[in-house]
Amino acid sequence: MNVTGTQAVSHDAPGPARWAAVVAAPLGGGGFHNFGEILLALVVLGGLFFGVRRLRHGRHGAQHDDTWIRREPPPSSPSGPPGGTTVAPARTPRAAVSSGRTAGGWAVETGGLTKRFGANVAVDGVELRVPRGSVFGYLGPNGAGKTTLIRTLLGLTRADGGTMSLLGFPVPAERKRALAGVGAIVDDPRFHPHLTGRDNLRLLAAARGGGASAWIGPSLERVGLTQRAGDKVASYSMGMRQRLGVASCLLGDPELLILDEPMNGLDPAGMHEMRTMITSLAGEGRTVVLSSHLLDEVERTCDAVAIVDHGRVIRQGPIDELIRGAGAVIVQVDCTEPARAAQLINEAGIAAGTALAGAGLTVTLPAGASRELVADINRRLAGAGIPLYGLREIQTSLEGWFLSVTSRLGEPS
Numbered sequence: 519m520n521v522t523g524t525q526a527v528s529h530d531a532p533g534p535a536r537w538a539a540v541v542a543a544p545l546g547g548g549g550f551h552n553f554g555e556i557l558l559a560l561v562v563l564g565g566l567f568f569g570v571r572r573l574r575h576g577r578h579g580a581q582h583d584d585t586w587i588r589r590e591p592p593p594s595s596p597s598g599p600p601g602g603t604t605v606a607p608a609r610t611p612r613a614a615v616s617s618g619r620t621a622g623g624w625a626v627e628t629g630g631l632t633k634r635f636g637a638n639v640a641v642d643g644v645e646l647r648v649p650r651g652s653v654f655g656y657l658g659p660n661g662a663g664k665t666t667l668i669r670t671l672l673g674l675t676r677a678d679g680g681t682m683s684l685l686g687f688p689v690p691a692e693r694k695r696a697l698a699g700v701g702a703i704v705d706d707p708r709f710h711p712h713l714t715g716r717d718n719l720r721l722l723a724a725a726r727g728g729g730a731s732a733w734i735g736p737s738l739e740r741v742g743l744t745q746r747a748g749d750k751v752a753s754y755s756m757g758m759r760q761r762l763g764v765a766s767c768l769l770g771d772p773e774l775l776i777l778d779e780p781m782n783g784l785d786p787a788g789m790h791e792m793r794t795m796i797t798s799l800a801g802e803g804r805t806v807v808l809s810s811h812l813l814d815e816v817e818r819t820c821d822a823v824a825i826v827d828h829g830r831v832i833r834q835g836p837i838d839e840l841i842r843g844a845g846a847v848i849v850q851v852d853c854t855e856p857a858r859a860a861q862l863i864n865e866a867g868i869a870a871g872t873a874l875a876g877a878g879l880t881v882t883l884p885a886g887a888s889r890e891l892v893a894d895i896n897r898r899l900a901g902a903g904i905p906l907y908g909l910r911e912i913q914t915s916l917e918g919w920f921l922s923v924t925s926r927l928g929e930p931s
Contacts, residue, residue, distance in 0.1 A: 779811075
């Protein structure tokens, strides 16, 4: 370091710093003789510092962008993913769905939850219990209050009465802690069409904070969009935008996913992809709550459902239990001697009725009958020496049961 009066020039300093010092040096030594020269020196000095700052910023930005272009894995951390190109960390295997309270409490629990819009009661005293680790369907016709319930749970609209909790945290008292473990889509997923899928997720991750950016790569891979992540969202199909919406939900590695009509507008292939994705997410130990009016997809996807009509939950529980308790069970029996088989079953008094049908017969069992009765039919026919070609239960569909317990399927909202 050379020191001359007030001038200090380091020969080890970076080039721009030395130039700034050299340009400033004449100010103390009287090298400039008029105000114009002094002003010129100040302009040069300011321009140099501004250029250095822009240069450094540009290098930093270029390095940051390169990490996304190269898709390098982000550093591992206790709260982040094990690597940027891997899927989310392994979770506890999916537990069997139970209508009873689980050891860790409910994923979603409400008590007398109510939301009004003037004279319209959109959510009417809802009592909801969602088991952890399940795919739970909130099923109802258009205008039944499905989206309003989701918005109320997330704190996007204020409840007029009742209680609610997410992952054991009361809302709104501990809304921030609750939502830290929640990913949600309300209405249709919306993105900037002029940006790429990855850039949209970068914006959302920056807004969320907490290391969410480390989950961009795994989330894209998880929903099968890695190869199209660099394309603008404007070029995405409806199914791809829905999958990008799910990817945005996964940025915080949530324990609970709440999806509003995730299969709406999808073609059969898109529905199949979404159904497979949702069930696999639950297989990782997450809880998925989805609202829908698509009965067939709900039956294929969900473990349990709540049926909502006019803002009220009128039934809820595992799908099999709800359907089985809804009415009689019909068994199709294909055998060599259907008339003798029918006589044998009627004499045993185990059926509510039998009817011959072509080369076989149908057996109607009492409402709420267990599957043991189906096995009993098989044993009795085999014991009587009647060969069986087939024996299958024709169970009431979710659609049939839904129509029996709701009053306005398809009524406009």
